[in-house]
Amino acid sequence: MHPALDVAELVDLILDHLTTPHRLVDVEIPCNKSLAALARTCKSLQDPALNVLWREQYTLSNLLRCLPSHLCEVGKIRKLSGSHHVFRITGTTQPSDWDILLSYSTRIRTLRLRSDELEVCDASVFDKISTELPCDFLCPNLTSLRFNASQLSVIPRARFFLGPKIVDLDLHLTIGSDETLLDLPIQYPTLQNLSLSCFHLTCATSSKIVSSLREITHLSADTLDRAAFEHLSRLDTLKSLCLIYPSFEDMGLTSGPLLSQPTSSAFPALQKLYLDDVTPEFAIEVISLLSHRQLESLDIGTDPFLSKTAAHRLYSALATHLSHSSLLNLRIGTPSDYTDSHSFKASIAEYMVDGPTLAVLFPFQNLTELRLQAPLGFFIDDSTAWDMARAWPHLRRLHLAAKAGAPCHNPHGIMSIHALTAFARYCSDLTSLTLTTFDARTFLIADSMHAVSQSSLEFLDVGTSPLRDSLAVALFLHAVFPKLDRITIFDEWMWDEADQVDGFGVNQQCRAWKQVQEILTS
Numbered sequence: 001m002h003p004a005l006d007v008a009e010l011v012d013l014i015l016d017h018l019t020t021p022h023r024l025v026d027v028e029i030p031c032n033k034s035l036a037a038l039a040r041t042c043k044s045l046q047d048p049a050l051n052v053l054w055r056e057q058y059t060l061s062n063l064l065r066c067l068p069s070h071l072c073e074v075g076k077i078r079k080l081s082g083s084h085h086v087f088r089i090t091g092t093t094q095p096s097d098w099d100i101l102l103s104y105s106t107r108i109r110t111l112r113l114r115s116d117e118l119e120v121c122d123a124s125v126f127d128k129i130s131t132e133l134p135c136d137f138l139c140p141n142l143t144s145l146r147f148n149a150s151q152l153s154v155i156p157r158a159r160f161f162l163g164p165k166i167v168d169l170d171l172h173l174t175i176g177s178d179e180t181l182l183d184l185p186i187q188y189p190t191l192q193n194l195s196l197s198c199f200h201l202t203c204a205t206s207s208k209i210v211s212s213l214r215e216i217t218h219l220s221a222d223t224l225d226r227a228a229f230e231h232l233s234r235l236d237t238l239k240s241l242c243l244i245y246p247s248f249e250d251m252g253l254t255s256g257p258l259l260s261q262p263t264s265s266a267f268p269a270l271q272k273l274y275l276d277d278v279t280p281e282f283a284i285e286v287i288s289l290l291s292h293r294q295l296e297s298l299d300i301g302t303d304p305f306l307s308k309t310a311a312h313r314l315y316s317a318l319a320t321h322l323s324h325s326s327l328l329n330l331r332i333g334t335p336s337d338y339t340d341s342h343s344f345k346a347s348i349a350e351y352m353v354d355g356p357t358l359a360v361l362f363p364f365q366n367l368t369e370l371r372l373q374a375p376l377g378f379f380i381d382d383s384t385a386w387d388m389a390r391a392w393p394h395l396r397r398l399h400l401a402a403k404a405g406a407p408c409h410n411p412h413g414i415m416s417i418h419a420l421t422a423f424a425r426y427c428s429d430l431t432s433l434t435l436t437t438f439d440a441r442t443f444l445i446a447d448s449m450h451a452v453s454q455s456s457l458e459f460l461d462v463g464t465s466p467l468r469d470s471l472a473v474a475l476f477l478h479a480v481f482p483k484l485d486r487i488t489i490f491d492e493w494m495w496d497e498a499d500q501v502d503g504f505g506v507n508q509q510c511r512a513w514k515q516v517q518e519i520l521t522s
Contacts, residue, residue, distance in 0.1 A: 377436030
């Protein structure tokens with residue numbers, strides 16, 4: 001056999017010489033066809049191929065079809081959304097009836113189940129599993145479980161999959177209570193990855209759960225109390241922490257600092273931190289505990305109306321407490337569930353972030369992704385644009401945008417389209433660029449003949465940038481970014497209708513920028 005053959009080529013070679021593949025079992029497995037063929041044709045590779053085929057499952061149907069057909073039936077039930085099939089076990093099973101099912105279920109390592117998938121199983125199925133399955137768990141070697149339940153009746157069914165080898169657990173319960181969760185036989189001390197998103201889960205319960213974790217490396221939870229947070233700060237295993245709705249009240253910050261005994265060794269292994277729906281003050285309090293930790297990724301969802309002064313305070317906390325060399329990804333914007341798209345009246349000077357405020361982040365010279373959001377966007381002139389490009393030469397994605405629904409501003413002194421050449425010169429890996437506003441109305445077309453060319457940029461969001469001559473702009477952009485093939489404008493969906501009228505001329509600008517893209521892609 002040729003040593004350079006990969007698995008797919010090996011399968012093709014076998015199929016060329018074997019015209020009658022051996023049938024393993026009459027069960028449908030939605031999987032890689034080459035691996036399925038390999039499992040059927042070569043006994044020596046049967047086990048490895050089946051392990052790959054069954055390793056990750058998104059349904060119980062494949063397993064249930066392994067039961068003897070005379071014990072099973074598929075019926076129909078009527079719901080508001082229409083008729084649905086439901087699987088039932090109609091007779092009494094014997095231990096040997098489970099042999100084929102268990103021969104495959106022991107190979108499953110990852111299982112991802114939703115409520116609708118569990119609802120296709122009649123209650124009789126789980127009654128039989130509970131009383132007649134000749135082992136404790138349906139998938140005894142399962143290590144990773146994603147369980148998404150929106151019906152209270154299916155939540156107890158999670159217990160049939162929560163075996164002793166589970167180290168990765170994602171529970172998304174949109175209905176239920178603290179008791180519903182605590183009643184599940186979850187072995188929290190041995191978990192390495194845990195994501196909890198549970199309806200009406202109180203801070204006391206989530207904190208009790210978190211305080212029992214001993215080997216956790218990745219944690220996502222809604223909120224915690226101070227004791228649970230302090231417990232996490234001492235773990236030398238925790239690499240990733242996501243807190244969705246933490247508050248000063250839950251953490252007890254109204255009566256003292258986050259840690260009763262602040263120490264320079266807090267969160268010794270933390271690499272990724274995600275804080276959502278937090279105040280700037282809360283974010284600063286947490287960041288201050290990470291003095292020069294080797295944080296690689298920081299994501300903060302905070303006040304949609306973050307003022308320039310508050311942004312400066314927050315950026316300064318980052319520059320003071322975080323390692324300038326390790327931080328690669330940084331996002332500071334609105335909370336993930338923020339939906340208010342209404343504009344607001346505000347002072348440009350107070351809510352538009354300027355160059356000196358951005359300069360606070362210049363020390364993070366290894367950033368590969370930077371996403372910042374300000375209520376009225378960012379005031380960037382040509383000098384600031386060049387300083388940004390020099391400060392962040394490793395950027396692949398740069399996103400500086402206004403809050404959704406913010407009014408459009410084109411202040412005097414914004415950067416010219418010429419300044420885009422700064423990113424072409426210094427950011428050779430940049431593939432995506434979003435800028436609130438730059439001025440594309442006047443420039444020398446001859447400049448495009450001598451422009452620096454960068455061949456990585458593919459996407460450009462121009463915000464509310466004004467322009468007059470689509471052809472001239474397209475020629476310039478093609479000269480500077482020859483791979484650029486997609487251009488979008490601020491709230492582009494609002495200006496698609498030809499009869500849209502606004503006070504800023506955005507609808508005309510949108511059509512003009514679409515012409516630019518048409519020229520670039522023609």
